[in-house]
Amino acid sequence: MISIDQIHEAGQRIEGRVVRTPLLPLNVQQDEAPCRIWLKLENLQPIGAFKVRGALNAILLTEPEELEAGVWTASAGNMAQALAWVASDMGLSASVVVPDTAPATKTDSVERLGGRVVRVPMEEWLEVFESREHPQMDGLMIHPFDDPNVMAGNGTIGLEILEDLPDVDAVVIPYGGGGLACGIASALRSAVPDVLIYASEVDTAAPLAASLGADHPVTVEFTPSYVDGIGAPHVFPGVFDLARELLDGSIVRSVEQISSAIRLLVQRNQLVAEGAGASSVAAALSGEAGEGDVVCVVSGGNIDPDVLARILEDR
Secondary structure: OOOHHHHHHHHHHHOOOOOOOOEEEOOOOHHHOOOEEEEEEHHHOOOOEOHHHHHHHHHHOOOHHHHOOOEEEEOOOHHHHHHHHHHHHHOOOEEEEEEOOOOHHHHHHHHHOOOEEEEEOHHHHHHHHHHOOOOOOOOEEOOOOOOHHHHHHHHHHHHHHHHHOOOOOEEEEEOOOOHHHHHHHHHHHHHOOOOEEEEEEEOOEOHHHHHHHHOOOOEOOOOOOOOOOOOOOEOOHHHHHHHHHHOOEEEEEOHHHHHHHHHHHHHHHOOOOOHHHHHHHHHHHOOOOOOOEEEEEEOEOOOOHHHHHHHHHOO
8 A cells, every 4th residue: 555654745745736626516406416426626637637646746756867768658648648748847758658549639638748649559558557668668657557656646636635525435536547546545544444435437348346346357348438548458466456455346337327427517517527537426426435425536527529519419
């Protein structure tokens, strides 16, 4: 588990360089939801997603000579944008390997920030997370989730939740590679061990739920969808061991249920969330996270405008 000291130090390190995001209630009537839903709005970060916290913390902890050849990562889009944003601010070069399904709204942002984008087939992209290398990449790899410094940066979200809502009953966190969920859960478990912590997944790619049920990593069927920030054919073993220790379970919702949550966020709170970011809200609305005060981490808001328009038109 990432130590609470590491997370506090990360908070001091990145303070003033990332947004201290608000915690706001979901504007629904009491009979419209099974609990009191609170929204931790990481979609308000400079690149529209939480990833800036971990990317910045990891780079600030790196010796300057290790950064001379630049930095790179593998990402579906949000870590790519975060790394490009941090690198641009620090005068570094940044490159990213993305899957061929990565949305243009995210890759265009990377290039606008000065980053280099290399598209590869999905299987080749997934292999990079294990190998931590790619023939077209030079410099230092910043792993998007399996890195204690990245997780510590992510964990600062947990500290902020506890500052704003110390009596929180449950927290729901989108689960992709697991770095966000494990970072936040590390902070929460250190301070309030009995809080319920759930991952949220989409049913087109929910390896965590299946792996927790089997008590070991398993491979599941993977169907690409616009919910691109979470989901994979399998969990990553090292992170899964930590997730199994820290999380109370995974709540799986359909693409349609996540689309409904996106519409609800726009209509009631005038907020735009991407599929992964809205998955936590869809999970809380199911009632599976329990009653009381439930915090949903809205991990990002980088959704393709055409996709958002179709979701809003589909009433």
